[in-house]
Amino acid sequence: MLLFVIDLLGRTGPFSETLPAGIQAVVAGSAQKAADFHVNPPPAAQCASCHAEHFQDWSRSSHARSLTSEGFLRTFPQYLDFVGIRAREDPQVSMACFNCHAPLLKNADSEIIRRVAAFVVAKDINKLDGFEVGCVACHAEGNGVFSGPIRNPKGNLFHASKFSASYKEASFCATCHTWAPASIPCSDVYSDWKKSRAAKQGTTCQACHMAERVGITAVGLPQRKIRSHIVPGGRSADLLQKAVALHLKAAFRQEHLEVTATVRNLTPHRVPDG
Numbered sequence: 001m002l003l004f005v006i007d008l009l010g011r012t013g014p015f016s017e018t019l020p021a022g023i024q025a026v027v028a029g030s031a032q033k034a035a036d037f038h039v040n041p042p043p044a045a046q047c048a049s050c051h052a053e054h055f056q057d058w059s060r061s062s063h064a065r066s067l068t069s070e071g072f073l074r075t076f077p078q079y080l081d082f083v084g085i086r087a088r089e090d091p092q093v094s095m096a097c098f099n100c101h102a103p104l105l106k107n108a109d110s111e112i113i114r115r116v117a118a119f120v121v122a123k124d125i126n127k128l129d130g131f132e133v134g135c136v137a138c139h140a141e142g143n144g145v146f147s148g149p150i151r152n153p154k155g156n157l158f159h160a161s162k163f164s165a166s167y168k169e170a171s172f173c174a175t176c177h178t179w180a181p182a183s184i185p186c187s188d189v190y191s192d193w194k195k196s197r198a199a200k201q202g203t204t205c206q207a208c209h210m211a212e213r214v215g216i217t218a219v220g221l222p223q224r225k226i227r228s229h230i231v232p233g234g235r236s237a238d239l240l241q242k243a244v245a246l247h248l249k250a251a252f253r254q255e256h257l258e259v260t261a262t263v264r265n266l267t268p269h270r271v272p273d274g
């Protein structure tokens, strides 16, 4: 069997039946989607057949819902209305949000940007699949190469891999986590972090938000240390427990119980608003 499809980054080429079973399904799926414009960019699900753990984590993250969260679906149309009548036609207006909430659109043509904006306004969630802050947005180098923190990545049939030291640095997250106009709920965590003790000690965003655990980087490979992609935030009870140290001191003074509570912020940014 020979499949001729548009692959992940829009190149066309033949794929032989030597591909593993999982990837055959992925390739067939993307062939189907080739009819639709959003084959390019690829939905994260296309990475799942090999990177199952990363996909499961990411699916639970806010990054996976950067376009489809209730908050974004509500505020984006409000913002367009605020800008005025021409906003829906002008891709630059939408890009003021999409630069971070749909980063792959940075290189897209105006027509695609307009269509995605219309899907958000219509709350057509299925059509937004693939444009969110997904695997490709954070890992694609272009030309079918994906970069990451693994120094000597094993080869695979689907993509070339490349090591990049930037994945271990807080500045990697800064591309999107630095913007905070008063009217919009996109907090400027990076600037707070830069001034913090955590920064001086070299504690990166990843150290707190992408916990290390044992798992597999890709199917068929032995277990090793991987990084969680759930990236919890202020809505995570687990992480919140680590956000503040509550110190209680109780002492009896005559008949009264006197309790002194000291709350110390352990995060490098403001609590609770990040």
Ligand code: HEC
Binding pocket: 065, 066, 069, 070, 071, 072, 075, 076, 079, 096, 097, 098, 099, 100, 101, 175, 176, 177, 178, 179, 184, 185, 186, 187, 188, 189, 233, 273, 274
């Ligand atoms: C520079 C990057 C950037 C830009 C530009 C940006 N955002 Fe955000 N936005 C973020 C980040 C990062 C968060 C998560 C911040 C946090 O939780 O502290 C966020 C969070 C949000 C949230 C709250 C989370 C949710 O989905 O309910 C909404 C709503 C939102 N943004 C809407 C918008 C809208 C509308 C625009 C355009 C007017 C926009 N953003 C532009 C980076 C950005």
Ligand code: HEC
Binding pocket: 044, 047, 048, 051, 054, 055, 056, 058, 063, 133, 134, 135, 136, 137, 138, 139, 148, 149, 150, 167, 168, 172, 206, 207, 210, 217, 225, 226, 227, 228, 229
């Ligand atoms: C918001 C950006 C972001 C998104 C989205 C993202 N990653 Fe990552 N990924 C990272 C960072 C940062 C690291 C390195 C973390 C570290 O080592 O400190 C990483 C590490 C990895 C690694 C190396 C192994 C490991 O766990 O360290 C793989 C493989 C990987 N990601 C695959 C994926 C896949 C597949 C998806 C989509 C399902 C995805 N990533 C989504 C930022 C992202």
Ligand code: HEC
Binding pocket: 008, 023, 026, 042, 046, 047, 048, 049, 050, 051, 135, 136, 139, 146, 147, 148, 149, 150, 151, 152, 153, 154, 155, 156, 157, 158, 159, 161, 162, 163, 164, 217, 218, 221
């Ligand atoms: C056919 C299986 C397969 C598919 C499909 C696949 N990958 Fe990979 N990927 C691998 C293997 C194998 C490695 C090497 C892992 C290692 O050496 O530990 C890898 C490594 C990576 C790395 C780490 C590179 C580094 O040097 O740190 C990233 C990031 C990555 N893949 C992203 C993706 C993304 C994004 C997709 C979907 C668009 C994807 N992969 C689809 C098999 C696959």
Ligand code: HEC
Binding pocket: 062, 063, 065, 066, 067, 069, 072, 099, 100, 101, 103, 133, 137, 138, 172, 173, 174, 175, 176, 177, 205, 206, 209, 210, 231, 232, 233, 234, 235
């Ligand atoms: C391409 C842009 C982009 C990059 C790069 C990025 N983020 Fe985000 N991040 C966002 C957006 C947009 C949101 C808000 C999603 C939403 O609407 O809920 C977000 C949400 C989050 C949240 C959840 C906030 C909450 O309240 O739940 C955390 C935590 C977070 N990001 C951490 C990180 C870390 C750590 C990195 C670096 C490893 C990173 N992000 C890299 C765009 C990005």
Ligand code: HEC
Binding pocket: 170, 173, 174, 177, 187, 189, 190, 193, 198, 203, 204, 205, 206, 207, 208, 209, 232, 233, 234, 235, 239, 240, 242, 243, 266, 267, 268, 269, 270, 271, 272, 273, 274
């Ligand atoms: C020392 C650990 C630590 C470091 C370092 C750290 N964070 Fe956090 N972060 C937390 C904790 C704990 C919370 C949850 C409590 C809160 O909302 O402040 C949080 C919350 C967040 C939120 C959600 C804010 C909200 O409004 O709910 C975002 C987004 C975020 N961090 C991004 C980042 C980024 C980006 C960096 C690096 C520039 C970073 N964090 C560095 C521990 C850390």
